[in-house]
Amino acid sequence: MAHKMAHKMDRLLFGDNQFFGINHMSEEKARAGAMRFQKTQAIVDVLDVALAEGVRTFMCTTHDRILEIVEIMKANPAKYADFIFYPGMPYAHKYANAVTEDGYLGTLKRFLPQEGLFDAAVRGGMSIANKDVEGLITLLVDAEMKMFEGVNAPVVFLQNVVVDLLLGLKFKDAFRIFADHVRKRYNAEPGFITMNLPLLLRALEAQGVENPIVCANMNKIGFRMSGGWDAYVAAIDAYPCRVIAMSIYASGAIPPAEAIAWVAEQPQIESMVFGASSRGNIRNTVELVKAADARRAIAA
C-alpha cells in the first residue's frame, strides 16, 4: 500500500496531563491542577500561550472535555489554522468503570455509535457474532475520533494502558488493525504509547506495522523504562521506528535543564512531549530545547 508522505512531527509536543488532575509525583499537585483547569477556557488560555511560543501540537486523551476545546478552536479557524491535535485513545477510565458495571458486551453497546448507522450495525453485529475484533476495534476508534471531526489530527495514538494490556496478553492482530484503520479512514499515522517499548517494537514488527510512531518514557534516570535504557536503545536500533520521548523530567525528579540537555542529545529521539501550565515554564522549555539542539548541531 502506498502511504502518503510521512508526517513531519514537531520537535516539541504539548501534553495534557496537567489539565486533568494527573500528576505522577503528588496527589496535592494533581488536585491543584484540577482546580485551576476546571473551566475549559483556562486550558485554552494555556494552549494559546503555547501556540504563541511556537508549540502547536497538542497530544491529548479523548477525555470528554477535549471536545469543548475542539469546539472553541473550530469557532476560531483563523487563529488555530496551524494547531495540530494528536489524539490518544481510549480515555481508559470511562471504559474500565463501564466494564465493572455492565460487563464487556454491555460496555461495547454503550460506546459503539448509537446513530443506527448501517455500517456500524453491520461491523458491530458481524464482529460480535464472529468473535472477530476487527469490526469492534474500528468502531471504537470511530466513536473516539468523532470529537476531532474538522480539525487537523495527523497522528492518532493508542494509549498505554490498552497497548500494554494487549502486549502482556500477546494479543494478535489488534495493533495492525488499529494502524490500518487509522491510515485508511483518517489518512493519519498510527502511534502507540507504551511503558514497555522493547516488547512493543517486537510486537509491531511481528504484526507488520512498519516504521511506527511510538511514545515512551525516555529520561536520564530510566524512570518507568521497563527493561532499562540499554534495552530501549537496542530495540530502537533493531526495529526502525519514530520515537517521542515522554516523562522526560521523570515526574519532576530531574531538573528541566539537565533533563532536556540529556534528551536532546539522544539521536534516537525525534520529538518530546512535555506538560506545563505557565508561560514561564513553556518558554523556558522551548528555549532549553532550542539551545540543546543548537549545541548538538554544532557538535555534529
Place this chain on the structure above:
Amino acid sequence: MVRVGVVGMGKMGLSHLAVINAHAGVEVAGICDSAKYVLDVLGKYTGLATFTDYEVMLKSVELDAVLIATPSAMHGPMVRAALDRGLHVFCEKPFCLDPDEGAALADLAKSKGLICQVGYHNRFIGAFREVKRLVDTGAIGRVTHVLAEAYGAVVTKPKGSSWRTQRAQGGGCLYDYAAHPINLVTWLFGAPATVAGAALVPVFSAETDDQVYGTLRYDGGLTAQVSVDWTDTSVRKMTTRLTLWGTAGRLYADRQEIQLFLRDDVGALPDGYTAGWNTRYTTELSDPVDFYLRGEEYSAQIDGWIAAIGGGALENDFASAVETDRTLAMFIDNDGAVEANFRAPAPAAAKTGMIGKLMGRR
C-alpha cells in the same frame, strides 16, 4: 518455568493475566471463565488454552500454580481445590469472606508447603514499603495513632444487581476498598484487639455499604481511624493514604510520595532524613519492573509470588490475609444495625445456578 492457570477474566483477572503472561519465568497453561464469549475471543487472539470449568482445567492441564480472580465468595472452594492438588495459589483480595475458612486454608497451605499469596498490591508500592521500613525501625518513635483512608468514584449512583453490589457475595466498600488501607494497618501492627464505632453506610447501594468508618484499638494504646468512601467523585482514581503520628514524628504516605516530619530532640534520625520535613517521591522509592501495566505494584506482586515459589521471601501470605479478613469481620460485627440489612439468608453456593453471572470474573 512455572506453569500457571488463571481463573476469572474480569477486569482484575485480565490485568493479572497480562502481567503474568509477560513474566519470563511463567507459562500460562490455561485460562478459565464461565463467560464463553470473552473466553473465545481471548482463545482466538492469544492462543491460550481456554476452559469454562475450573475443575476441568485443573484436571486437564499440567499446572504448578493457579491465579484466582473470581468473585470473592468463590475464593474459598477454588483455593481448596487447588491446594488439594498441591498447587501454589495467588488469590485476589479479600481472601475469604469467612475468616475461619481462610484460616483453615492458610493451615492447609502451610502443611503442604505451598506458596500462597493474596493480591494486596499496596504492600508493593514503594512509598508504603518505605513506611513499613520507617515504622519497623522506630523512625517516628512509638506510633500512637494512624489514619487509614481510601477514596474513589466507584459507586456514584444506584446500580443493577451483581456480585459486586451484594455484601453476601463479597461486594461493597468494606470488602473491595476498605480492605486495602486496613491491610496496610495490619501489615504494620497486626490485627487489632477490637473494632469500635464501626459504621458501614450505604449511600447508593441497596445490598451493601458504600462508606466505611471505624476505629481499630490495639493493646498498648495504639488506635487507628479508618475512613473510606467509594462514592467520592472528586478523585480521579482510587486514592489510598496513611498518616501516622508517633512520639518522634509524623509520617504521611500515598502511592506517589511520603512526607515525614521528624522531631529534632529525640535521638538518632533515620539515614537519609533530616529533622523537620522530608519528602520522597515515587521516582526514588519505586524499583523498576520488567513489565509495566497500570503501576509497578501489580507486576511487583506477581514477580514476588513467582520468586517465592522459587524459594524467595513471601509477602501477603494467606495467614496475613486472614488477619485482614478477621478485621473486616470485626467491622461487620460491630456494626449491628446495618449488618441485619445485608446479611443475606442464602449462602453463596445456593446462587451458583446463575453460573454465568457468578462464576466468572472480578
